[in-house]
Structures are given as structure tokens and as C-alpha cells.
Amino acid sequence: MKSTFDVCNPATGQVIERVIDGTVEDAVWAVDAAAAAFPGWAATPARARSDILRRCHELMLRDADVLAALISTENGKSIVDARAEVVYAAEFYRWFSEEAVRGEGSYSEAPAGGVKTLVTHVPVGVAALITPWNFPAAMAARKVAPALAAGCTVVLKPAEETPLTALALGRIMLEAGVPPGAVNIVPTTSAPAVVSAWLAHDRVRKISFTGSTGVGRALLRQAADRIVNASMELGGNAPFVITADADVDAAVAGAMIAKFRGSGQACTAANRFYVHADVVDEFLEKFGNAVMALRVGPSSDPESQVGPVISSRALARITALVEAAIADGARIAFQGKIPNSGLFYPPTLLVNVPFGAQILSEEIFGPVAPIVTWTDESAMLASANNTEFGLAGYVYAGRLQDALRIGEQIAVGMVGINRGIVSDPAAPFGGVKQSGIGREGAHEGIREYQETRVYSVDWA
Secondary structure, eight states, X not given: OOXXXXXXXXXXXXXXEEEEOOOHHXXXXXXXXXXXXXXHHHHSOHHHHHHHHHHHHHHHHHTHHHHHHHHHHHHOOOHHHHHHHHHHHHHHHHHHHHHTTOOOOEEEEOTTSSEEEEEEEEEOOEEEEEOOSSSTTHHHHHHHHHHHHHTOEEEEEOOTTSHHHHXXXXXXXXXXXXXXXXXXXXXXXXXXXHHHHHHHSTTEEEEEEESOHHHHHHHHHHHHHHTOEEEEEOOOOEEEEEOTTSOHHHHHHHHHHHHHGGGGOSTTSEEEEEEETTTHHHHHHHHXXXXXXXXXXXXXXXXXXXXXXXXHHHHHHHHHXXXXXXXXXXXXXXXXXXXXXXXXXXXEEEESOOTTOGGGTSOOOSSEEEEEEESOHHXXXXXHTOSSOOSEEEEEOSSHHHHHHHHHHSOOSEEEESSSOOOOTTSOBOOSGGGEESOBSHHHXXXXXXXXXXXXXXXX
């Protein structure tokens, strides 16, 4: 009899479901199934693949309420955030249904003459996909959709905290017409063993991972043993810069999204707020009032805007970071209210945060906003870039030229200019430095699952 593990609601601690705990043997079987399905799926006409992916998009929207309730229950995020995630996730299937039929290639003559060069792109093969718990639908869709569009088959390991959403997507894909074996989902509590088995399997030619930088480093070392094509979307530490002439109301609205969406548990979440001294008092008052008005509670409360953090370990880590910030000289200026039970941390604004505070150098992954006051742009930018991460950043400024000038000097892969969101299926998503390798979404997303093939033709 197969062993199982519990999936729990982080707001209540109650068991939602018991899921079969995948083993190394299951992992190997999943790769074998994907490898068997690969020739047929790769040979499927691009238009047919496109139609299936478009059907996935339609079915996700059909089941949006059910999926949102599932995400809310196993992840803890508010139902509003969960519904937004479903729509966002579904869009990856629609976007890559369109990319599937946009095959590119080239035809040219060699400079020396007598030879024609044909360039095309082919699916890389079986892709191993590892997704996190914070966006259980979106992260799976952002990887599976381009892989299928390119003609790859996949094995998917969802986070053990949130496997139910991935399994629901699997059922939707089967209903849409994805053939059996093309997508294989292995929930497990033995992630290192399962992923190691995949990386050791000779049929796995691609790994795509979203998660912590530490785990990403370990996976890259394993991938190097067999020279496996790797994409990594890793940690972040996003600065949120507000200049002296910024629209403060707009900056507050953007900050609320960038910081508190999903309880701040996003790699693109604003992690450090650099507010010019000329507007810091106005920003703090308006931001603080908005924070105090947030309703914190379980997803079962339809009025809830901020849910619990994912685990007791996460709660302890956030608490320790805030305590360390206070020891460094910071002060709690505003702090919301939370229920009496559950894994909740109150939305918190910290002021008087010194440039060298520990909380500025670590990814908070929670509903805490440290505010740094600045006057010297060079010093502010030096602090903003003083991190190993380089995923996202945000700039609010009155003049677009100033926003772009500052944005160009922040060492990140994505910059939100006068908006608190950087993610869009039609835009390449990814970072620099130790925030990752490769891009997801946009046209670059499908290329991550393709190899370039060249035909050199004698043209005597």
C-alpha cells in the first residue's frame, strides 16, 4: 500500500486531503512515461498542440472558482488573490497556444558560397519541472505550457505544501486533450531524492526550477554532471524606490500590491522601500493607514485581504527578522491586527531602518515593509544593489526620464515603472546575478524548451 502525506490549511492547521507520497521508483516511472509519449507529442502538428493549449485556458476559466477555492485552502492566500492567480495562470496556456504555431527558422548562404545553411528549432526532450508553493497554479502553468507548446513532455514535482492545485491542473490538461504520459505529476515529501533521480535519468534533457537560490545552486551542480539544460528562477530582494516628485497616492497603491499580495510571499515582492525625505512623511501616513485597514484572516472569510504565511517555520523566520531590525534601530510605525490563532503575521511598517540593517539584505517573504529614508541618490542606489539577488525592482517618479534613469541603474532583470506589478505572460520573467538563469513567459519562454538545429546543405 502506498504511503501518503497530509496537505493542510495553513490558516487552521486542518488536514484538507491526503496525497500519495511519490517515491524514487514513481519518479523513474514518470520519466519513462514521458519518454514514451515524447515522439508522438513532438510529431503532433503545432496547430493541434495549440488547440489543446487553448482548450486548457478555456477549461481553467470555466473552473476558476473551484481552482481559486483550492489554492486559497492549501496555500492560505485570500480568495481575491487566488482568483487573480487562476486568471494569470490560464493566460500562459493561451499565450503559448499562440507561440506554438510561431515556428522560427532561417535560410542563408554561407559567405564562402556553395553551401546553404538552414536553421530550425526542435523540442529539447523530457523536461523536469519543480515548482514552489506560493503560486501553485501560475508556476506550474508558466513551465508546463511552453514545454508542451515546444513539443516536450514533462514530469512535474509540485511543492509538498500545495500539490492539490497541480493535480487539478493535470485533470484539466487531460480533459483538454493532452495525451496520457505527456504530463506526469509526482507529489512527494522526498523532493531531493525524486529530483536527483530525474537529473540522473538519461532521458531528462531539461530542468526548470523555481525556488530558493540555495536549492538552485545544488540543482545546477547536479545538472552539470550530465550537462542538462537548466533554467532557474530563484530568490529576490526587490527595492521599491520613491523619488521626491513621485505621485504618492499612486506609489501607495503600487506598494500595497507589490508588498502585500499573497501575504508578501512572492519572489517579486517589494522587500525594501527607499523613500525620498521630501515625501517620506506623506507616504508613511498614507501607506500606514492603508496597512491598518487591511483585513487579515483565513480564506474562508470572503473579506480577508491578507492570509497566513505558509508554515510555522516561516512565521518564526519573519518574527526573527523584525526583531533583528528593531535591534538595528528600526521602529514599528504601523502594524495591523491578526486573528488569535493560525499562522498569521501582522502587516507591519518599519521606519528608521538604517542602510546596513540585516533585514535589507535578506528576502523577507512576509508582510513586512522596511522603510529607508534617502536624500543621496548614489548612496540609495548603492544600498539597493548591495545584494546577491537581482530579480525585480520598482521605481515611482514624477518624470518618466528619472524613473527610467534610476531603473537602468538597479541591477535586476525586471523593473516596474510607476506600477507595482512586473509579471505578465507576454513579458520575459527572470533575473540577474543569483536570482536565476533564463527567462519564462514571452517568446523567450518557449525557447527555453527548444534546441537550435542546423542543416548545412551542399549547393554545388
